[in-house]
Amino acid sequence: MKTDLLAAIDVASGLDALEACRVHALGKAGTVTALLKTLGGMSPEQRLVEGPRIQGLREAVTTAIATRKAMLERADLDARLARETLDMTLPADVAPTGTIHPVSQVMDELAEIFADLGFAVATGPEIEDDWHNFSALNIPETHPARAMQDTFYLAGEHEPPMVLRTHTSPVQIRTMVEIANRTQKAGEPIRIIAPGRVYRSDWDATHTPMFHQIEGLVIDKGITLGHLKWTLETFLRAFFERDDVVLRLRPSYFPFTEPSAEVDVGFSLEKGKRVIGGSDGWMEVLGSGMVHRKVIEACSLDPDEWQGFAFGCGIDRLAMLKYGIDDLRPVFESDVRWLKHYGFSA
Numbered sequence: 001m002k003t004d005l006l007a008a009i010d011v012a013s014g015l016d017a018l019e020a021c022r023v024h025a026l027g028k029a030g031t032v033t034a035l036l037k038t039l040g041g042m043s044p045e046q047r048l049v050e051g052p053r054i055q056g057l058r059e060a061v062t063t064a065i066a067t068r069k070a071m072l073e074r075a076d077l078d079a080r081l082a083r084e085t086l087d088m089t090l091p092a093d094v095a096p097t098g099t100i101h102p103v104s105q106v107m108d109e110l111a112e113i114f115a116d117l118g119f120a121v122a123t124g125p126e127i128e129d130d131w132h133n134f135s136a137l138n139i140p141e142t143h144p145a146r147a148m149q150d151t152f153y154l155a156g157e158h159e160p161p162m163v164l165r166t167h168t169s170p171v172q173i174r175t176m177v178e179i180a181n182r183t184q185k186a187g188e189p190i191r192i193i194a195p196g197r198v199y200r201s202d203w204d205a206t207h208t209p210m211f212h213q214i215e216g217l218v219i220d221k222g223i224t225l226g227h228l229k230w231t232l233e234t235f236l237r238a239f240f241e242r243d244d245v246v247l248r249l250r251p252s253y254f255p256f257t258e259p260s261a262e263v264d265v266g267f268s269l270e271k272g273k274r275v276i277g278g279s280d281g282w283m284e285v286l287g288s289g290m291v292h293r294k295v296i297e298a299c300s301l302d303p304d305e306w307q308g309f310a311f312g313c314g315i316d317r318l319a320m321l322k323y324g325i326d327d328l329r330p331v332f333e334s335d336v337r338w339l340k341h342y343g344f345s346a
């Protein structure tokens, strides 16, 4: 029996055949197992003779199976290695790596600058209702400001009408309403920025139907235009990384601020290019003002108790100015060559 078993193991052609041999000999109903079971019924003298013989058989079979198995596995591996040749000298394809979009980069920079000034980041929906986008901001139904901003209205019947927000100013409203509801009379100062997408029906070298704004809002007691100017100056100096950034506030009009000011930033000409800093000329960068009493009232806060300032600034424009981008349209076209050129590594 031993010779037969060992011969069968030696010629097992593959791992499956070898496993069949193992089961045949050493499995529960295997031939060697059966022999082992007979030991129990033997006399001690008989067991003394048969025991080592049967154990020896079991060991011989086990060893033979292990040896054959190692051989078959080795052959298997050799065959695979021969089959699956890999040329390690072939140059690898370079996997393209992404870059951080300049607009994302600027948003991060702004969040960081304002965090240092104690501002939290607030958000609101891009699909906004008429009340938050217009009415609460003191822009009534018939107000020319609604026409001023070429608004995308949502198709279909909506009550209230829904729009793609035309500016980030509705986040002012959402923040004040939330504070008014949360703390009732106790109140609590507000210092937030709200960066995000806004939409207007416009398309040329400096206007795209979607663009980005950052809103700023401070509501507290005894806030003045001086606080506004200091905050804007500090922010723009930090953003453009120059101490010689100067601002010019021009009286303007927004329905939601009174007084209102448009803010210009001074630039100088370096080799014919405009660089922020100095005052060879002026460039408009944002709209601002003291939050209108009616807006504070619309949010259920008492305007005799709470005052503040707000500003709204085009983020894409800031990115263009800081990183020397001169056409706005490619900023949103996802051309990989453009992204490679202007993008930031992670």
Ligand code: PHE
Residues within 6 Å of the ligand: 166, 167, 168, 169, 254, 257, 287, 288, 289, 310, 311, 312, 313
């Ligand atoms: N919402 C105004 C705009 O989009 C900017 C602005 C914000 C002006 C806050 C004043 C105060 O043009």
